Amino acid sequence: MNDLTIRELKKEDLWNGFLTSLDSLRKTSSIDENKANAIFDKINSNNDHIIVVAELNGKIVGTTTLLIEQKFIHDGGIVGHIEDVAVDNKFQGQKIGEKIIKYVLDYARNRGCYKTILDCTDEIKPFYEKIGFKNVANELRFDYV
């Protein structure tokens, strides 16, 4: 684990481990190349939508997404939302996920967030509690079918 770097996503990462890291959540690397490039451009143009990656020995092995939300409440408070935390199956158990989360927590703090939130299942909850998250409410979902 000498050469682990946590940083923001670049376009050249897409096919260098980024999409295959997301496969650990749900098959993603089968996406059309033009479509993936267009999604990158769209997200990259939004300063409040940040994708972070973990690069190990020249290859992307993990990722997460941070949305920065400006609110009116809390005297114009700012909230971070963590989404899609993923580590390539072949690299799990090396604390890469923990390092990614700590990186985005710091990033969100520097952007002025008073809290950062995420949704997770019971199974993964202890991982986040160890980092300092507290279970405060429920995630509800409405599916369009």
Add this chain to the structure above:
Amino acid sequence: MNDLTIRELKKEDLWNGFLTSLDSLRKTSSIDENKANAIFDKINSNNDHIIVVAELNGKIVGTTTLLIEQKFIHDGGIVGHIEDVAVDNKFQGQKIGEKIIKYVLDYARNRGCYKTILDCTDEIKPFYEKIGFKNVANELRFDYV
């Protein structure tokens, strides 16, 4: 309840019931006017950050926020995030909250979302379950102190 309209927030709504509606969540209408205007301009410039209001007889009595998130997973899927659902205390119990939620669910569907999610406490969960939401996971929060 003759003249209830659900629509997107305009700048002139800020001091016409919008901020006082948010007071039902947490005191918000004490915000500095220039700061509130600047927050409006920032949010209004982001096509993926939509604030919806309920206007009753010329005054704003409720609101919610919808964030539209473009993902790579789910073949470039789009997810709606509902935040800060509020109805002015004086107008609760008139199904205004339900109408606001149904409006944003339709809006998110039209924007291509495959799901819309939100976080809520145990107390308010039955309200959302009646609309068709399902409790799928936990909301965790990290506070910067």
